[in-house]
Amino acid sequence: GENVEQHPSTLSVQEGDSAVIKCTYSDSASNYFPWYKQELGKRPQLIIDIRSNVGEKKDQRIAVTLNKTAKHFSLHITETQPEDSAVYFCAAETSGSRLTFGEGTQLTVNP
Amino acid sequence: KAGVTQTPRYLIKTRGQQVTLSCSPISGHRSVSWYQQTPGQGLQFLFEYFSETQRNKGNFPGRFSGRQFSNSRSEMNVSTLELGDSALYLCASRTGGVYTEAFFGQGTRLTVV
Numbered sequence: 185g186e187n188v189e190q191h192p193s194t195l196s197v198q199e200g201d202s203a204v205i206k207c208t209y210s211d212s213a214s215n216y217f218p219w220y221k222q223e224l225g226k227r228p229q230l231i232i233d234i235r236s237n238v239g240e241k242k243d244q245r246i247a248v249t250l251n252k253t254a255k256h257f258s259l260h261i262t263e264t265q266p267e268d269s270a271v272y273f274c275a276a277e278t279s280g281s282r283l284t285f286g287e288g289t290q291l292t293v294n295p
Numbered sequence: 296k297a298g299v300t301q302t303p304r305y306l307i308k309t310r311g312q313q314v315t316l317s318c319s320p321i322s323g324h325r326s327v328s329w330y331q332q333t334p335g336q337g338l339q340f341l342f343e344y345f346s347e348t349q350r351n352k353g354n355f356p357g358r359f360s361g362r363q364f365s366n367s368r369s370e371m372n373v374s375t376l377e378l379g380d381s382a383l384y385l386c387a388s389r390t391g392g393v394y395t396e397a398f399f400g401q402g403t404r405l406t407v408v
Contacts, residue, residue, distance in 0.1 A: 185354075190337075216394035227299075227385065227399040228338070235394060273337060281326060282351040283387075283397060287337035 186211040188276050190286025198294050203264050205289045207274035208256040216277040217250060217257045222288075223270045231272075232259070264293045297322065299388045301400035308407050313374040316403045320367050320388030326350075327369040328397065329361060332383040341384075344369050345391055376407045 187210040197203050209217075218233035234241045234248045234257065241248050245264075250257040261268055274286040300319040308314050320327050328351075329341040340353035344363035363369045373380055383404050387397035 218396070220399075227401050229399070230396045233394075233396070277394060279351070281328075281343050281345065281389075281393075282340060282353075283328070284340065285330075285338040287335065 186214060186276055186278055186282075186284040188274060188284050188286045190274050190289060192289060193287065194290045194292070196292045196294060197264050199264060199266060201264055203259075203261045203268070203291055203293075205259045205272055205274070205291070206256060207258070207276075207286050208254075209276040209284075210255070211276070211278050212252075212255065214255075214276040214278045217248070218275050218277075218283070219248060219259050220273045220275065220285075221270045222273065228273060261291075264291075266293050266295050269293045299386060299398050299400035301384075301386055301403050303403060304401065305404045306406065308376050308405065310376055310378060310407055312376050313372065314376060314405060316371045316373075316384055316386075316405075318369045318371070318386035318388075318400055320369070320386075321398055323390065324388040324398075325367055325391040326389040327363060327367065328387045328389070329369070329371050330385045330387065331355075332385055332402070333381075338385065341371065373405075378407050381405060381407045 190207045215236040220228040221231045222228040247260040271288045275283045326345045328343040330338040343351040347363045361371045383402045385402045
């Protein structure tokens with residue numbers, strides 16, 4: 185089955201800096217790669233996603249890049265703010281009904 | 296529209312007991328997935344139901360089971376509870392189409408003592 189690895193497990197940045205979280209996946213048939221943000225005590229929420237026919241997608245300060253050949257994708261957050269502090273999960277989907285998640289990255293943005 | 300609702304929010308059970316968790320998806324969503332979340336383990340996939348049929352299953356023992364009703368509401372059952380079953384159980388609702396957003400419920404926090 186699919187296996188998703190996520191790095192780093194913790195990331196601390198200064199407000200205004202950029203943050204990058206990387207994920208690799210094992211199943212070349214995976215075609216959908218969402219990113220979820222989970223604030224403390226809250227449910228995970230989708231922040232951005234990308235499909236395999238697209239190499240990059242941006243939404244304001246957030247961007248995701250996908251390299252299908254290397255089987256890795258990354259989340260980029262620019263101009264980080266304290267409210268960006270949360271756990272971020274990447275995921276990959278192959279068959280259209282099963283999301284496999286990475287283990288999460290605890291991002292801390294220091295004021 | 297109403298979001299995904301999970302009940303109960305918190306449960307405390309004793310080893311050996313069984314427990315049933317409930318998930319009501321967003322109206323019109325036909326797919327419900329269940330995940331176990333523990334510190335350091337991320338979200339581990341349990342199973343997914345679509346139109347009352349189990350469409351996918353993760354690598355959990357048979358003590359973990361589920362079902363889905365005709366109104367798309369889903370239940371998850373864990374029998375013979377073990378201490379290691381203590382976790383946050385999240386369900387996610389999707390329309391059922393491929394590569395669509397999963398909307399999560401608030402989760403049920405299960406503590407086994």
